[in-house]
Structure formats: structure tokens, C-alpha cells
Amino acid sequence: MNRKTLALSAVIGLLAPVLAGCGGSDGGSDGGEAIVVGTTDQYVATEDGPAPLDPAFAYDTGSWNVLRQTIQTLMHVPRGGGAPVPEAASKCGFTDRENESYRCTLREGLKFSGGDPVTVEDVKYSIQRVLDIKDPSGISGLLSNIDTMETNGDYEIVFHLKAPDATFPYKLSTPPAGIVSQKLYEPNKLRDGFEVNGSGPYSFKAEVKGDTVVKAIFTKNPDYKGDLKLRNSKVELRPFKDADDMGKALDSGDIDVMTRAMTPEQVHSMVDNPKEGVQLTEMPGLEIRYLGFDTEAPTAKEKAVRQAMAYTIDRGKLITKVYGGMAEPLYSLIPSSVATHTNSFFNKYGDANPAKAAKLLEEAGITTPVKLTLNYTTDHYGEATAKEFETIREQLNGSRLFDVSIKGAEWSVFRPKQTKREYAVYGMGWFPDFPDPDTYIGPFLDKDNFLNTPYNNPTLRNQLIPQSRREADRSAASKTFAKIQDIIAEDVPVLPLWQGKQYVAARDDITGVEWAVNSSAELLLWELRKGTGTGS
Known part of the structure; x- marks a missing residue:
């Protein structure tokens, strides 16, 4: 099949573009084989940044693209965009007209990857940890409007804000609001290195050479409970030193998907000189x-x-x-x-x-x-x-x-x-x-x-x-x-x-590409499938 260029339409709203569509089925099968995704994002531990994947430190798209797969948040932005919906929570909402008090009820049965149950005390601990560390990256600023947090039992937490904030549900969908284990993440210290543990859709393992990640492996978390539907069981994220090397890996079949950042020359070449078996998708x-x-x-x-x-x-x-x-x-x-x-x-x-x-x-x-x-x-x-x-x-x-x-x-x-x-x-x-x-x-x-x-x-x-x-x-x-x-x-x-604009190139046996990168350049790896399958 010849490569096609797909241009996804935009829906202009308050913040556009977003993709409109219906939820997908779990059709398609990867047969247990990993889908391999290339990126030019680099994951490096340095003296100034020894904890690149700690949600109290990470404030770049590449790191967030690891954390979103592994660390659960109370809310998430749904597949087609729009207002946040519950993810680790079963329900959330403001309790007052002034948007100063926000209550969430945690889903029952959530577990960290080590098997420990997730409680609202873990939610409170995780967010307070980000505020207490107050890293110079500025990540804590997303949550700094929180005045106090009140927990009731194992499942209810109320956030009392310093000032009204209608955007607070969105902020609870970002990685710094992710839920981490009190056993593995110290209260006032970043977690050095590349280990990540959460209750998200995937467990995570990094293959490291020196101080740099050479492969990030995401494996379906059998204990995951949340709003997301996984369409694969394993994804590998491979960093490349430049887009040319990433493009060669796609051509040779070493990777299935090529994400950011493609060069203008690569995009123009794919448009002008189609390659057999490769599809280029233009996204908002x-x-x-x-x-x-x-x-x-x-x-x-x-x-x-x-x-x-x-x-x-x-x-x-x-x-x-x-x-x-x-x-x-x-x-x-x-x-x-x-x-x-x-x-x-x-x-x-x-x-x-x-x-x-x-x-x-x-x-x-x-x-x-x-x-x-x-x-x-x-x-x-x-x-x-x-x-x-x-x-x-x-x-x-x-x-x-x-x-x-x-x-x-x-x-x-x-x-x-x-x-x-x-x-x-x-x-x-x-x-x-x-x-x-x-x-x-x-x-x-x-x-x-x-x-x-x-x-x-x-x-x-x-x-x-x-x-x-x-x-x-x-x-x-x-x-x-x-x-x-x-x-x-x-x-x-x-x-x-x-x-x-942004572009993704993929082998033509990979489906779900149009959903796997949203307009904010976030990777939603659970949307990818290998095989034709059916779904909406």
C-alpha cells in the first residue's frame, strides 16, 4: 500500500484544535509484540537534574510523556479533548459557586505497581510532596493555589484553594498531580535516576547506558483500574540522537512509529516522494x-x-x-x-x-x-x-x-x-x-x-x-x-x-496513530494497535 498523508480536521472551541470522535473498541491485536515508537526526546540524568522522571521535577514534554503512561492522576482530558473527566477518581467536582473547594472520590481497588493499595492519603502525600520540594523548574506552580487538603476516610479528598480557579480540574490532570507511593518517593527529596512507579496503565522499565536512557519499555499493568482503554500490551520508546537516525529506523522497520521531532525536510520528502508502507499524519x-x-x-x-x-x-x-x-x-x-x-x-x-x-x-x-x-x-x-x-x-x-x-x-x-x-x-x-x-x-x-x-x-x-x-x-x-x-x-x-503543526509517521500496520498524539504533543501510547482490527 502506498503511503498516504492524512490531515486531521480541527474543531475550533475555547482551546482548539481538539479531535472529535467516538470512543474506540478494544479491537485489533498486537499478539504480545511490542510497538516501537521513536523520539528525539532525550532522557539524561545530570548533576543539575539527577531526577528527570520525578513528577516533582519533570517539566518538559518528553518526561511528561513517560509519566502519563505510568503515574495516575485523579482527572484526565478525554480522548477527543474537552473538559477533564475522572481517571483515578470515580467522581470530582466543585462544592461551591466560587470554585474554591474541589472534592474528589477515589476509585476503589487501585493498586501501585508493587501491589500496595492506593488511598487518598497517598494523593495528599504526592501533591504535598511537590509543593514542599518546590523545585526551581517551576513545576509546583501548577499546584501552588492549593491552601489545604482534607481527607475523609480512604476515598474522599477535598482541596481548599487560596483563590477561585476554574482551571483546577485541568491541573489535577497533569503529571505533578500524579499519585506516587510513599514507600518509594521520599517527602522532601527527589527520586534520582530513571525509576518510575505508579498505578497507571503501564509499568515502566528503562534501559540505561551511562546517564542516558536508550530504551523505555512500557508493559500493560494488569492491576490498572481507570478510564483509559489499552489497545496494546507493550510499547517501547526509543530515543534517537537526531531525526535522520530516527527516519532511517522507520525505513528499515526497526521502529513502527516516528514522533517528534521530525525535520521540515523529512516532512516535505514524505509528501513529495511517498514510500511504500509508511503513512504520514498531519495533526493539529x-x-x-x-x-x-x-x-x-x-x-x-x-x-x-x-x-x-x-x-x-x-x-x-x-x-x-x-x-x-x-x-x-x-x-x-x-x-x-x-x-x-x-x-x-x-x-x-x-x-x-x-x-x-x-x-x-x-x-x-x-x-x-x-x-x-x-x-x-x-x-x-x-x-x-x-x-x-x-x-x-x-x-x-x-x-x-x-x-x-x-x-x-x-x-x-x-x-x-x-x-x-x-x-x-x-x-x-x-x-x-x-x-x-x-x-x-x-x-x-x-x-x-x-x-x-x-x-x-x-x-x-x-x-x-x-x-x-x-x-x-x-x-x-x-x-x-x-x-x-x-x-x-x-x-x-x-x-x-x-x-x-505536528506530524507522525508510522508503518501502515499501526492503527490509532491519529489518537496517539494529541494537540499538546502528549503521547497516549495506549491508543496504538498493531494489526488492522476494527474500532470507531
């Missing part, structure tokens, strides 16, 4: 890329410098040169496919106006060219990142207003340095933590944020962000989100660049 994506600033660093503290960069960068030419049809310009932290998006950066700066940038710098008394170093990660967002930053350097230096150099580092080095604020200007990507516009605002601008940025706008942090979370009807928060986006465009603590 909510990934964004941006420049971040340490707003207290000498070279980036002047707002006029950040604004001048916003005036100078030509997103259209950047995307055409580097990504082709795999990306589109982004003029806000919130992607254009999200209903609350506004083109705040375009409205203020347009695209590529060095004359206005020069006037702005002159009026601010800033001597040009402004000398800057742009830092980026060489191995975390795909091989095209280096070319992207070379292009940004060319644009900024071409204006003669900047004297820019670029410097790349592996993610295991880059991320700790960024968190410690060793970079004045740096390039980052973001995949949403959960399907709500708040996930593009709070992690960047709220207290205990992911970037560890010193930027603090009191109007944003003390008024607008809390106000946006009070709205149970999320569409009612649109005006508040519009104000937030305008303030970001004015102050430029971050500079949005583009939002991307």
Missing part, C-alpha cells in the same frame, strides 16, 4: 516558540531594547526560510487557534519595521548596535532550531541596530542555566500543560513561574490572572485575556515567534 498542534528575557539582565532590562527586537524580527521570512508550511507567525503567547487569542504584537509592532526600532532606541538614549547573545537548545526542539537562530541573528544584525551572537547547548545544560537566570535572552518552546488559555499565561507570568523570570507586573499577577480564573464559563474570560495579551505586547517579557 498547539506548540509555540518564543524568545524569553531576563528583564533584570544588563543587556535586556531596557524595555526599549525588547520592543526594538519586536519591531525588527520578520516572522514570515523566518518561517519561510526554516520551517516552510510547518509553522505560522505568532503574535501573542496564546496561539491563534485558541478562541481568546488576540494579535497584540502585530497590532503594536507589525512585522519587520527597523525604522521604528531605530527611532525607539534613539528616543530611549540607547547606543547602537546593542550587543546581545541569543541562547538556544541544540537537541530539544528539533534540528531546525540552529537554523532558526542563525536566521534571527541575520535579521537583527541586518538592521545594524544589534550586534548579535548565538550560542547553543544541549537541553540538559541549557535548561538549568536558563532557570538559574544565566541567560539574558534565550529561545524556548511551549506545549500546553492542559487545554485552557491559562496554560499560556500563568506558567510565564504568575508567581513561581516556569521561566523563573524576574518580570512582575502587579496588574497581571494580582488582578487579571486571578480574574481570568474565576470564570467557570471560560469564554467569559476573553476580555480579561485580551487585556493580558496587550500588556505582554507592551512590556515584552517574552517575544512570540511562531506556532507549529
Whole structure:
């Protein structure tokens, strides 16, 4: 059978795109044979990050893609997207109109992979552990609105929040809210290495060489009880050093599925030169890329410098040169496919106006060219990142207003340095933590944020962000989100660049691919099947 390219349609809602469809049957069979999935995500233990798979530390898509298979959360976002539904819980809901008290009832009969029963005390312990460790990665910020937790018996827990938060059910679906064993995870210390134990759909084993995972093996957990339907019994996740090696492994049949991050050249080649037995699927994506600033660093503290960069960068030419049809310009932290998006950066700066940038710098008394170093990660967002930053350097230096150099580092080095604020200007990507516009605002601008940025706008942090979370009807928060986006465009603590599409390539005997990667780039390995089978 010739390779086909499938483009999945998007349903535009409050946070889109999401996939619409009915639940699948357990049709199809893998015969016990592992489905092998390739990725360029790397799992490395370092001195700065010795516990890459601990839910109190991990805050990147690759690590979350391991934890989602193994660590159960009270809630999860269902197959077709939309509001969270119970997973380890049997039911959950707010108990007050103000969205300040949230009660969950745990499913009966849950067990950790070692056989111990799961109780609400384990739920309370796991979440309190994340809050107590308060890792510099910013992961605890997702749960920091919890004031107290009250347990009743073995199955009921009530979360009392510091402030109203309609997004709290989504936050309970993220890995830092995952349930871990008190025996295996110490209360005030990260669990070093690559062991992961939970009550999720799979048990996990890592094959390690030195300080790096070379194979991650997920085996169906016979004791799993939850809302997910497994369509296979075993999956292997194999990290590759680059997309070219991953592509060769797919061509040779060593892997069945190729996930992130494929290069633009690979995608174009698959479209233009179909290969026998391989199917390329284009999926909705909510990934964004941006420049971040340490707003207290000498070279980036002047707002006029950040604004001048916003005036100078030509997103259209950047995307055409580097990504082709795999990306589109982004003029806000919130992607254009999200209903609350506004083109705040375009409205203020347009695209590529060095004359206005020069006037702005002159009026601010800033001597040009402004000398800057742009830092980026060489191995975390795909091989095209280096070319992207070379292009940004060319644009900024071409204006003669900047004297820019670029410097790349592996993610295991880059991320700790960024968190410690060793970079004045740096390039980052973001995949949403959960399907709500708040996930593009709070992690960047709220207290205990992911970037560890010193930027603090009191109007944003003390008024607008809390106000946006009070709205149970999320569409009612649109005006508040519009104000937030305008303030970001004015102050430029971050500079949005583009939002991307995503692609998955698979052997044509693998089904469920369209469900196995959602718009947030989360791997849902339980959706994959080997064999034709039937299902909806």
C-alpha cells in the first residue's frame, strides 16, 4: 500500500484544535509484540537534574510523556479533548459557586505497581510532596493555589484553594498531580535516576547506558483500574540522537512509529516522494516558540531594547526560510487557534519595521548596535532550531541596530542555566500543560513561574490572572485575556515567534496513530494497535 498523508480536521472551541470522535473498541491485536515508537526526546540524568522522571521535577514534554503512561492522576482530558473527566477518581467536582473547594472520590481497588493499595492519603502525600520540594523548574506552580487538603476516610479528598480557579480540574490532570507511593518517593527529596512507579496503565522499565536512557519499555499493568482503554500490551520508546537516525529506523522497520521531532525536510520528502508502507499524519498542534528575557539582565532590562527586537524580527521570512508550511507567525503567547487569542504584537509592532526600532532606541538614549547573545537548545526542539537562530541573528544584525551572537547547548545544560537566570535572552518552546488559555499565561507570568523570570507586573499577577480564573464559563474570560495579551505586547517579557503543526509517521500496520498524539504533543501510547482490527 502506498503511503498516504492524512490531515486531521480541527474543531475550533475555547482551546482548539481538539479531535472529535467516538470512543474506540478494544479491537485489533498486537499478539504480545511490542510497538516501537521513536523520539528525539532525550532522557539524561545530570548533576543539575539527577531526577528527570520525578513528577516533582519533570517539566518538559518528553518526561511528561513517560509519566502519563505510568503515574495516575485523579482527572484526565478525554480522548477527543474537552473538559477533564475522572481517571483515578470515580467522581470530582466543585462544592461551591466560587470554585474554591474541589472534592474528589477515589476509585476503589487501585493498586501501585508493587501491589500496595492506593488511598487518598497517598494523593495528599504526592501533591504535598511537590509543593514542599518546590523545585526551581517551576513545576509546583501548577499546584501552588492549593491552601489545604482534607481527607475523609480512604476515598474522599477535598482541596481548599487560596483563590477561585476554574482551571483546577485541568491541573489535577497533569503529571505533578500524579499519585506516587510513599514507600518509594521520599517527602522532601527527589527520586534520582530513571525509576518510575505508579498505578497507571503501564509499568515502566528503562534501559540505561551511562546517564542516558536508550530504551523505555512500557508493559500493560494488569492491576490498572481507570478510564483509559489499552489497545496494546507493550510499547517501547526509543530515543534517537537526531531525526535522520530516527527516519532511517522507520525505513528499515526497526521502529513502527516516528514522533517528534521530525525535520521540515523529512516532512516535505514524505509528501513529495511517498514510500511504500509508511503513512504520514498531519495533526493539529498547539506548540509555540518564543524568545524569553531576563528583564533584570544588563543587556535586556531596557524595555526599549525588547520592543526594538519586536519591531525588527520578520516572522514570515523566518518561517519561510526554516520551517516552510510547518509553522505560522505568532503574535501573542496564546496561539491563534485558541478562541481568546488576540494579535497584540502585530497590532503594536507589525512585522519587520527597523525604522521604528531605530527611532525607539534613539528616543530611549540607547547606543547602537546593542550587543546581545541569543541562547538556544541544540537537541530539544528539533534540528531546525540552529537554523532558526542563525536566521534571527541575520535579521537583527541586518538592521545594524544589534550586534548579535548565538550560542547553543544541549537541553540538559541549557535548561538549568536558563532557570538559574544565566541567560539574558534565550529561545524556548511551549506545549500546553492542559487545554485552557491559562496554560499560556500563568506558567510565564504568575508567581513561581516556569521561566523563573524576574518580570512582575502587579496588574497581571494580582488582578487579571486571578480574574481570568474565576470564570467557570471560560469564554467569559476573553476580555480579561485580551487585556493580558496587550500588556505582554507592551512590556515584552517574552517575544512570540511562531506556532507549529505536528506530524507522525508510522508503518501502515499501526492503527490509532491519529489518537496517539494529541494537540499538546502528549503521547497516549495506549491508543496504538498493531494489526488492522476494527474500532470507531
